[in-house]
Amino acid sequence: MRLPRILLFASAGVLALGGLMHTRAFPKASSAVASSALPEFYGGSLKALWLIDSATLIVLAAVFFAAGARPALASGAVIVLLAMIPAATAVLLYLFIGAFLPAHMLLAAALMAAAAGFLTGRPT
Secondary structure, eight states: OHHHHHHHHHHHHHHHHHHHHHHHTHHHHHHHHHTSOOOHHHHHHHHHHHHHHHHHHHHHHHHHHHHHHOGGGSOHHHHHHHHHHHHHHHHHHHHHTOSOHHHHHHHHHHHHHHHHHHHHOOOO
């Protein structure tokens, strides 16, 4: 059980770091929206989605940390399902933006969490 816990803690760390980095970049994104010709609805949506992504990363980091600290809190299947969140986000980033560090971080976090889930092997 040691390796799955290490993988969950590492995934949680990567996701927390990514969430904090994303949140710190919000003023630049907000400034870009303000200086654009986007209609107000789309500009507001972009800003909301920016912070929603930050919150998702931080909350998911907390869940993976909790599952690593107390393995009885989540089955392997639940961990694998939760790992699909950063995996899907990474795939969409690769499709729409291309290969860059945040997508790589999300993919690494997803793979570590999924591996932990598979190694845990507890039934649902």
